[in-house]
Amino acid sequence: MTAPSPFDTRLAKLRARMAETGTDLVALGPSSHMAWLSGVHPHGDERPVMLLVSATYAGFLMPALNAAAARKDTDLPFHPWSDDQGPETALAELLQASGATAPGLSVVLDETMRTDFALRLLDALDTPRRRFTEDTVGLLRASKDGEEYAAIKAAHRLNDEAVKAAFAALKEGITEREVVALIQEHYKANGATLEFCSVCFGESGAFPHHYPGETALAQDMAVLIDTGCRLNGYPSDMTRCGFFGTPGEDYLEVFATVERAVQAALEAARPGVPASAVDKAARDVISEAGYGANFLHRTGHGLGIDIHEPPYIAANSDAILAEGNVFSIEPGIYLEGRFGVRLEEIVILRADGPEIFSEMPREMQRGT
Template sequence: MTASPRIERLRQRMAETGTDLVAIGPSSHMVYLTGVDPHGDERPVMLLVSQTYAGFLMPALNLDAARKNSDLPMIPWSDSDGPDAALAQVLEAAGIDRTAPSVVLDETMRADFALLLLDALPGARRRFTGDTVSFLRARKDEDEYRRLRASQLLNDKAMQAGFAALKPGVTERDVASVIRSVYLENGARPQFDLVCFGENGAFPHHHTGDTVLKAGDAVLLDIGGRLGGYPSDMTRVAHLGEPSAEFAKVHAIVNTAVEAALAAVRPGAKASAVDDAARGVIAQAGYGEFFLHRTGHGLGLDIHEPPYITATSDTVLEEGMVFSIEPGIYLAGRFGIRLEEVVIVRSDGPEILSELPRDTVIV
């Protein structure tokens, strides 16, 4: 059986990193490698990949559904028998020397699944997927780029619909409902909608609620949907009536921070340099203590995945990496401003996936 291109790339990476076995639970890692997205419960299910084998430990009741998405071998186990014998069979098929194998574990796998495997490999040297599966996922191929771009362009429409719904008397939930309808009407699934009126914008992860929009309020919208299996993410701001001089000043500072971060994005640069560029602008303007989070996060099958754009990240940026740039300033009791772009690293710098300006929308 010929392995998929992604399995083959994983094997190349395993050889480069001295990895004998990669064990993946029901997760986006499994979807990325095989297209299989099994029901996740307490029954152990794993994809095991070695240099000579790729196959599944699979609960019998999920077997037929899983086979619709993959022709990789699947060794089933039943509730009456338990998974131990089936796991031993998979490990034997994978040709794993059980004395001291180098094993990569899916960091999102249930702890009892991981311990089941490690108990079967008592001498295993184990680590997580950072230099194998996650390493590969951080570098998007052309199909992934197209899907991310299409999802982001739909997000532009959803954001514009959210702005159009702003008027005195509407609630945050009302606007969120309008945004969600745009995703659904265009074949996408809503993922999140942070609709923040007034002082709620100063909470970076505000939960959309029943706050009513009134004259003079600032508005922050952080929204995303999932189209073609891939998510979008974007933050923009609006104002009901002309904004104050301070709001305009803070918006300009945050936008300059975005531009500085964009200028720092290039192959070979460290992720920390992008964070430093954005953070430096805000700190120099006197608002450093009000920038409360990292500058960005990767996007792919997951809304948050590597690379992470933080002050401590040594990740070296490469072509094909996709991540957000989203500095913010949050003034408690007043307003918050965050401006977010999603970019892909190209040979000559970043390509922004959205086409929506970052200007404040005046309602």
């Protein structure tokens, strides 16, 4: 007997969740939600494309010119439409097949769908009650399965190698952009693509989202590298810091404080704990050390198909962490005009606490 595909399993879980939440119809646009549920990631433009799921049917509204390319990724039925016909008839047929014609249906909309797609669907329904995906697809996506874990782990193993190579290549005069190019080439040589890369020398590290430039490395400069690749559809994300030359007491103090904040957040992260409590654990360490005003962002973000997705590890988050959640822990201290230190791990939450994906130690990287 052939084992069910992960997409069959996810569709079954979604239907179970729809029953639990009283949801009649889930509508997804060409997004990471659609890719996660079906494996289909069609080109997104102004032509309406949707995946509709009801208790008894799942099918696509699909522009005819995209159908052949999308067909290789799914066996779910298509309701195609051509440019000269428009999507109205195909959408009506899809809704009929889905059993979504009664008034007052409870409809979940993909919050990342184009507004004109969503309004077209709502206009075709009779007095629908709509909400977004947080208690259906979003909730299910936040708990990673074994295949997702393996993909994220592989991306992080490659990321470790790239970051180690980058620190090893540091020399006086090398520029931030040259280090980015080295990292990107390492990804490419190993079958991955660059997701993002921020290399920060000296005072550049005081900007959490610094865009690498022509700043050249010199003696007694702090170094911050925050980078990630995408491998087999899933990203990695990690930040490591170091010093080129001899760090002063101020840098050592800040580095040690950020490391304590990471450890406190890791200790606080458990299933059933509010995400805000993990943020507080890290923030309290930094505030008590006198750097509270220099911690400029939330403690973390979820990671899956998207590099940023729920749950968000923030003071204002009402998310309750659950086993299988994947998220970052990345406190930082930023001293304008001097340097910044951020240490970041991506973790998966297990029953007894977080498992870190990266195998590269967080210890200070040193170069001369």
